[in-house]
Amino acid sequence: MAKMTGAQAVVEAFVKERVEHVFGLPGGACLPLFDRLYDAPFKVVLVRHEQGAVHMAEGYARSTGRPGVVVVTSGPGATNTVTGLADAYMDSIPLVVITGQVKTHLIGNDAFQEADTTGITRPITKYNYLVRDVRELPRILKEAFYIATHGRPGPVLIDFPSDVSLAEVDFHYPETANIRGFKPTMQGHPGQIKKAAKLIAESKRPVVYTGGGVIIANAAPELKEFAEKINAPCTNTLMGLGGVPGSHPLFLGMLGMHGTVYANKAVHECDCLIAVGARFDDRVTGDIKKFAPKAKVIHIDVDPSAISKNVKVDVPIVGDVKEVLRELNKIVKAADTGDWLEQIAHWRKESPLRYKDDPVSVRPQYAIGKLSEIFGPDAVVTTDVGQHQMWAAQYYVLNGPNQFLTSGGLGTMGYGFPAAVGAQLAHPDKPVVCITGDGSFQMNIQEMSTAVVWKLPVKIAIINNNYLGMVRQWQEIFYKHRYSSSYMEGNPDFVKLAEAYGAVGIRVTEKKDVEKAIEWSKTITDRPCVLDFVVTEEENVFPMIPSGQSIEQMMDMA
Amino acid sequence: MAVHEPTPVRRITLSVLVENRAGVLSHVTGLFSARGFNIDSLAVGETEDPTLSRITLVLHGDEKTLEQIKKQLNKLIDVIKIQDLTEEDFIDRELMLVKVRHSPELKERLPVLLSQHSLKVLEENPKVVAFECTESSQNAEKLFGIFKELGIVEIARTGTVALSKKAGAEGE
Numbered sequence: 065m066a067k068m069t070g071a072q073a074v075v076e077a078f079v080k081e082r083v084e085h086v087f088g089l090p091g092g093a094c095l096p097l098f099d100r101l102y103d104a105p106f107k108v109v110l111v112r113h114e115q116g117a118v119h120m121a122e123g124y125a126r127s128t129g130r131p132g133v134v135v136v137t138s139g140p141g142a143t144n145t146v147t148g149l150a151d152a153y154m155d156s157i158p159l160v161v162i163t164g165q166v167k168t169h170l171i172g173n174d175a176f177q178e179a180d181t182t183g184i185t186r187p188i189t190k191y192n193y194l195v196r197d198v199r200e201l202p203r204i205l206k207e208a209f210y211i212a213t214h215g216r217p218g219p220v221l222i223d224f225p226s227d228v229s230l231a232e233v234d235f236h237y238p239e240t241a242n243i244r245g246f247k248p249t250m251q252g253h254p255g256q257i258k259k260a261a262k263l264i265a266e267s268k269r270p271v272v273y274t275g276g277g278v279i280i281a282n283a284a285p286e287l288k289e290f291a292e293k294i295n296a297p298c299t300n301t302l303m304g305l306g307g308v309p310g311s312h313p314l315f316l317g318m319l320g321m322h323g324t325v326y327a328n329k330a331v332h333e334c335d336c337l338i339a340v341g342a343r344f345d346d347r348v349t350g351d352i353k354k355f356a357p358k359a360k361v362i363h364i365d366v367d368p369s370a371i372s373k374n375v376k377v378d379v380p381i382v383g384d385v386k387e388v389l390r391e392l393n394k395i396v397k398a399a400d401t402g403d404w405l406e407q408i409a410h411w412r413k414e415s416p417l418r419y420k421d422d423p424v425s426v427r428p429q430y431a432i433g434k435l436s437e438i439f440g441p442d443a444v445v446t447t448d449v450g451q452h453q454m455w456a457a458q459y460y461v462l463n464g465p466n467q468f469l470t471s472g473g474l475g476t477m478g479y480g481f482p483a484a485v486g487a488q489l490a491h492p493d494k495p496v497v498c499i500t501g502d503g504s505f506q507m508n509i510q511e512m513s514t515a516v517v518w519k520l521p522v523k524i525a526i527i528n529n530n531y532l533g534m535v536r537q538w539q540e541i542f543y544k545h546r547y548s549s550s551y552m553e554g555n556p557d558f559v560k561l562a563e564a565y566g567a568v569g570i571r572v573t574e575k576k577d578v579e580k581a582i583e584w585s586k587t588i589t590d591r592p593c594v595l596d597f598v599v600t601e602e603e604n605v606f607p608m609i610p611s612g613q614s615i616e617q618m619m620d621m622a
Numbered sequence: 623m624a625v626h627e628p629t630p631v632r633r634i635t636l637s638v639l640v641e642n643r644a645g646v647l648s649h650v651t652g653l654f655s656a657r658g659f660n661i662d663s664l665a666v667g668e669t670e671d672p673t674l675s676r677i678t679l680v681l682h683g684d685e686k687t688l689e690q691i692k693k694q695l696n697k698l699i700d701v702i703k704i705q706d707l708t709e710e711d712f713i714d715r716e717l718m719l720v721k722v723r724h725s726p727e728l729k730e731r732l733p734v735l736l737s738q739h740s741l742k743v744l745e746e747n748p749k750v751v752a753f754e755c756t757e758s759s760q761n762a763e764k765l766f767g768i769f770k771e772l773g774i775v776e777i778a779r780t781g782t783v784a785l786s787k788k789a790g791a792e793g794e
Contacts, residue, residue: 182645187656191699194645211699245641245702353625369693372686376626 070198071100071229074162077205078106080237083133085109085124085489087117091137092177093164096229101135109489109518112510114141116482118148118219119508122157123486126469127444129282131158131212132486138164139177142223143184147476149219150188154473155303156280158217160208161189167227168196181223190218198231203238210241215248216367217280248366252383252391260338260362260379261395267336267360269404270296273319273348276303276472277341277365277385284465286389287340288312293393295401297408299327301342302457303472310441310461316408317417320348321609322454325415328607328615330408331356339363341385344374345473346612354614364388415607417458418621422600426575428452428527431597432459435497435525438582443495444469444487448480448504451533454605456499478507481524485511488520495523495586502528502555512565515592523585525595526558529603537604541619562594569594629685633662634708635759635784636692638677641700642668649698650677659683659691663716663759663781674702678714678783680759707784714784716762721750723773731772739765750775 068076074097078086087109090098101108111117114136121132136145142163152159166175182192191211193204208220264270272291278284284307291298291314298308299319308315316327331337337359342348349355352374363370363377364385371380381388419429432455439445441463447453447470462468469487471479484498505526515522527533535550562569568588572581572595585593606621640646647666654661662680669676681691695701707714722728728751735741739761745752755765759782769777 183648186645186648186652243699246699367697369690369697372626373690373693 066235067232068235069096069100069229070195070201070224070231070233071096073198073201073233073235074205074224074229075100075104076235077202077237078104078133081131081209085486086133086135087111087120087124087486088135089114089117089137089141091141091164093138093166093226094135094141094162094224094229096226097135097162097164097224107489109514111482112513113508114144115148115478116508116511116514118145118152118159118161119476119479119482120486120489120511120514121159121161122148122152122155122479123446123469123483124490125157125159125486126483127466127487128490129466131160131209134159134161136161136163137177138166138181139179141177142179142181146184146188147474147478149185149221151471151474151476151479152219153188153190155471156217156276157219158212159219160212161219161221163221163223165194165223165225168225169227171225181221185221188219189221192221192223194223195225195228198228198233201228201233202235206238207241207243211243211246215246249368249382250366250384250387252364252381252388254391256379256381257388257391258395260381261392261397263336263360263362263379264294264338264399265397267399268401269334270294270336270338270399270401271330271334271359272296272298272338272340273301273331273342274298274304274307274340275301275342278304278307279465281341281366281385282465283341283386283389284308286386286393289393290389290396294396294399295405296338296399297330297405299323299331301345301348301472302470304342305457305468306462306465309463311463318457321350321611322458322605322607324417324458325607325618325620326408326411328609328618329411332615334359337361339365340389341365343370349374350609351612351614354616415620419603419606420621422575424574426572426578426597426599428455428529428597428599428603429459430575431525431527431572431578431599432456432499434578434582435499436460438579438586439495439497439523443467443497444484444491446470446480446484446487446496446498448500448507449475449477450501450504450535451529451537451603451605452499452501452504452527454534455527460499477504481505481522482508482511484522484524485515485518485520488515488522489518497523497525499525499527501533502526502530502552502558503532505558509561512562512567512592516566519590520592521589522592523595524592526597528555528558528596528598529601530555531601534605536602540602540604542610558594558596562592567592567594569596571596571598573598626686631682631684632688633680633682634688634706635712635714635782636679636681636695637705637707637784637786638679638695638701639669639703640675640677641702642673642675643700646675646700647677649700650695653694653698657690657694659687663779665781665783667783678781680782705786707786711787712784713787714759714782715756716759716782717780718755718762718766718777719744719752720755720769720777721752721775722769723775724749724751725772728772735768741765
């Protein structure tokens with residue numbers, strides 16, 4: 065056992081947990097910790113706003129499968145992490161976030177830069193701690209990493225008073241965490257797995273519907289084997305994209321509000337719906353009474369509370385998706401799905417994903433299609449939230465998991481760019497493309513500095529329609545074209561702005577220049593590059609099932 | 623696929639073993655407000671093991687809600703074990719301290735009340751009578767109704783505490 069300060073103990077724990085990057089911003093209450101970070105054997109990435117730090121850690125975590133780590137100060141430093149924490153909680157991203165706190169004897173006294181951080185973050189973290197005694201610190205650190213990464217992952221916050229960070233402790237880092245109230249079920253129940261296999265064998269029209277759980281459980285290979293074995297079509301949620309290779313013949317694209325017509329039709333007509341690591345979110349189901357009305361439902365999820373929350377399930381299987389699929393793969397037999405696949409192929413031909421192209425102006429879908437072609441299916445793609453996010457989901461074809469990073473649950477504008485920064489730090493040799501909007505990009509644009517300092521060749525493709533595009537689309541359709549506060553008057557010159565930060569940029573206003581500009585951006589390897597695609601302003605995302613409705617109300621391209 | 627059909631609302635009593643730590647209660651109550659669940663009563667106290675507390679929760683809802691409540695409670699890191707006492711034989715008690723307005727009617731009914739209920743007079747002055755009563759939650763509700771008719775000046779209730787009737791600890 066070595067004697068050291070609480071701050072040093074945090075650094076030692078990070079080393080034991082093989083932390084490579086810490087994202088953060090210092091302030092009074094965490095100065096002792098930042099002093100120890102000064103010569104720590106991992107990289108410390110200084111951000112420009114704490115929200116950026118959390119999204120970077122999310123991008124890092126989602127692209128690597130390892131927990132992201134954040135260190136910020138008390139009060140405003142902590143409150144600035146709130147949106148990021150809520151985002152990570154909704155999308156099950158493993159994070160360990162350390163917030164500075166005022167000295168223990170000042171807690172509750174409305175001290176300078178004091179906030180009740182554990183109180184504020186309780187509903188948006190998987191767990192949180194306030195360290196009152198430095199002797200508890202090693203256990204708390206171990207537990208934090210354990211809880212963040214086991215079962216359904218999520219963010220864990222440690223509120224760390226400055227006097228505790230200066231107090232001395234005999235540091236002994238536990239080998240493992242033993243938390244009596246936290247024992248996630250990993251193995252699926254064998255009887256339930258048998259029942260599922262039987263249901264699948266009897267079905268004529270199965271559909272596999274998968275979500276972010278497949279990505280998190282690292283179960284893409286098992287999923288591919290499963291879908292191929294039972295020869296069933298497969299559709300992904302927004303969070304599940306990459307669970308099946310985008311070019312796989314059994315892949316139907318995304319389902320739900322802006323899903324493909326054929327994915328939604330397949331779900332509507334199927335007799336057996338196999339939900340894997342997905343949670344029947346309202347953006348997926350619309351009117352729940354009319355979702356998969358003819359199907360028996362098998363639901364595999366590591367989180368028991370996700371099962372039967374929104375729909376009644378015929379065969380629930382609680383367990384790690386990877387483990388359960390492995391067991392299923394041992395016993396499932398190919399169902400006779402020839403006619404069914406033919407029917408779906410017909411729907412696919414009848415109503416493919418499509419848009420009206422234009423010979424001169426840039427259609428957003430065209431620009432994203434070109435990004436997909438040029439950066440290829442192995443790139444990491446991050447998005448913000450809105451129309452561009454849906455177009456990216458529809459038109460960027462990706463090969464595998466951990467490549468499509470998007471804010472699915474919370475829908476956080478401002479997520480995409482810092483997430484790209486985190487992903488690029490983790491994958492210096494991969495192309496990382498942030499597909500964003502003129503509205504979203506400005507919500508964390510300050511992180512341009514961070515990206516420039518770290519010489520990150522992140523590509524920022526702005527689908528610039530001068531609107532909060534999705535808001536405008538809803539206002540067009542549901543509010544009689546009354547564009548209340550959705551026109552982005554006063555947008556900056558994004559190219560000049562990039563240059564002001566020490567990055568580069570190019571504006572593209574005509575279709576003929578799209579490809580050239582993207583090719584040029586590939587030559588920029590030592591700094592971020594902004595591609596400002598000035599696109600058709602009033603383009604809509606189709607297909608679209610209006611909120612709370614069913615496939616019967618689906619709108620497709622006029 | 624079937625959606626959840628509405629089922630009748632029923633009342634359940636949960637016995638929840640939790641870590642005896644600061645902040646645990648706010649995790650539990652926070653869950654109820656965040657998810658829109660209703661608590662009828664909540665009582666908490668340390669157990670024979672000082673690292674554990676037992677929370678007795680009485681709540682109501684339809685089947686889907688009750689199932690979600692149990693699952694969401696189980697998901698809390700600080701929750702170690704949940705027993706749905708309604709699914710087995712259990713004993714429950716609630717303590718009420720109540721001050722009732724002195725009246726001829728109270729005087730008249732007092733002997734019967736005292737003989738039929740677990741009721742004690744703690745204080746008496748010309749204006750009010752203060753009672754202590756310890757009853758099962760069902761009987762406590764009844765008494766509460768009677769006192770209400772008679773005129774409650776002030777009341778404090780502990781909420782229900784309950785235990786399984788099974789012999790072993792935790793009903794094992």
